[in-house]
Amino acid sequence: MRGLHADTGYLMYRLGLRSGQLFNAFLQESGLRLRHYAVLRFLATSPGALQRELSTSLGYDPSAIVGLVDDLEKLGFVERRPSPDDRRSRIVVLTETGGTFLRDTDEAGLRVTNELLGPLDPAERETLHGLLRRLAEDGLG
Incomplete structure (x- = not known):
């Protein structure tokens, strides 16, 4: 185990796994x-985002974003709305219910940290x- 603990990348990986668990x-x-939470947290700092923007910003496969947004929309945490810039596109927006859920999870996030x-x-x-x-910021954009 000592060899693995000398590897910073491995330690970061293990800490990330533990945090996710x-x-x-x-x-x-x-x-x-956690993937749903990441979408909600991103939308909390954005007035709305195209699904492709979510994919790029969060580093998730575009097809995964569709499923995550579907799940969150069913719960009433997000809405898909016409984009003000391009009516053919839809943006994803955090709802009041989604914002409440995030505030309720802040304490849990602090406990995990x-x-x-x-x-x-x-x-x-x-x-x-x-x-x-x-x-x-340098490596993930």
């Missing part, structure tokens, strides 16, 4: 998964967050 366990009651980052003091957490943000 913890968050999915919390979301299980709602029937949603606290469990994962428990061994770090506040300054270390801030440093880690800054570094991860830089990596995500």
